[in-house]
Amino acid sequence: MAVKKLSVSDEEYKQIDKVNAENQMTLQQLNNRVNDPDQTRRLLNKIIGQPVDQSVEVRLPFYTDYGRRIIFGKNIFVNSGVMFTDLGGIVIEDDVLIGPGASLISVNHPQDPNNRHGLELSPVYVHQNAWIGAKAVILPGVSVGKNAIVAAGAVVTHNVPDNTIVAGVPAKVIKTVE
Structure with a gap:
């Protein structure tokens, strides 16, 4: 996967702050109020800029640094305290x-x-059907394969093959899922 580079002088870089400011207000509403499931979904739709399927369950608090580059499929469960650093794009x-407490990070610094x-x-x-364990960290450019499991606390620096379990820091394949 190609890495896109942005300099602080790039126009796109300047636009990021504008979207970020809008989303921070919405994130505060999402995480600091009592919301029913419909209110939660409306706020998530606003944060990511597209509809979230009814089958997606996101436990609060929900964290993102940008929000507009998250794509959710269907029948997804996101536990509490997950951080989506999504400016580079995150597809679930x-x-x-x-x-809980996992971090998916699509941004780095030179x-x-x-x-x-x-x-x-x-x-x-x-x-599809991957499982990211509690407090796992997925770093920029990583693809977690179909049916793969990322163990709790793992730091994933390289692609995870389909049907495998990875664990450790840095994460390594420890088993095949049958």
Whole structure:
């Protein structure tokens, strides 16, 4: 996957703050009020800028740094305290489970100190029926395969093959799912 680079002088970089400010207000409404399921879904729709299917359940609090580059499939369960750093794009396919406190990160910063405040964007994909364990961290550009399991606390730095279980820091394949 290609990495998209943004400099602080790029027009797109400047537009990010505008969307971010809008979404931060909506996130506060979502996370700091008592909302019924319909209100929660309306606020999520506003944050991500598209309808969230009725089969998607998101436990609060829900965190995102941007919001507009999250794509949810159907029959997804996102537990409480999950962080979506989505400026680079995060795609969650159908039937995915995401444990509490997990982080899906699609943004990095350049190693070059002169460009450190710039952004490097690389999407994250979580494919059908995958399970991301509690407090797992999925780093930019990673694809978690179909039916794969990411163990609790794992830090995933490379793609996870279909039908495997990964664990550790950095995560490594420990087993095949049958």
